[in-house]
Amino acid sequence: MTTAIIELDHLQKNFGKFAALKDVSFTLAPGQVLGFLGPNGAGKSTTIRAILGLLKKSGGSVTVFGKDAWRDDAAIHSRIAYVPGDVY
Ligand SMILES: Nc1ncnc2c1ncn2[C@@H]1O[C@H](COP(=O)(O)OP(=O)(O)OP(=O)(O)O)[C@@H](O)[C@H]1O
Numbered sequence: 767m768t769t770a771i772i773e774l775d776h777l778q779k780n781f782g783k784f785a786a787l788k789d790v791s792f793t794l795a796p797g798q799v800l801g802f803l804g805p806n807g808a809g810k811s812t813t814i815r816a817i818l819g820l821l822k823k824s825g826g827s828v829t830v831f832g833k834d835a836w837r838d839d840a841a842i843h844s845r846i847a848y849v850p851g852d853v854y
């Protein structure tokens with residue numbers, strides 16, 4: 767079986783008592799292009815930060831190239847680029 771490029775399995779992120787992400791799951795297969803849409807506050811940036819390993823998840827799993835997005839961030843970062851829309 768081909769390794770997914772990105773795989774989210776029941777990703778959860780809480781900010782204190784506030785559940786920003788509740789069970790977010792999707793897979794990006796090799797060769798696919800994924801559009802990630804949602805209204806303001808839906809959790810798009812939070813999800814992307816978890817994928818980038820910039821933000822520690824509260825539950826579930828996030829892998830990029832089959833590696834853990836948080837633990838293996840350095841190896842993942844050597845293979846990706848990210849252009850943020852909300853820089854301060
Ligand atoms: N560091 C944080 N601390 C507390 N709450 C946060 C934090 N970051 C995000 N949130 C909250 O989590 C929810 C999701 O925010 P997020 O920024 O991921 O949404 P978004 O889909 O990227 O929105 P937008 O379209 O406005 O960029 C929002 O209710 C937001 O207020």
Ligand SMILES: [Mg+2]
Nearest residue numbers: 810811812852
């Ligand atoms: Mg955002």
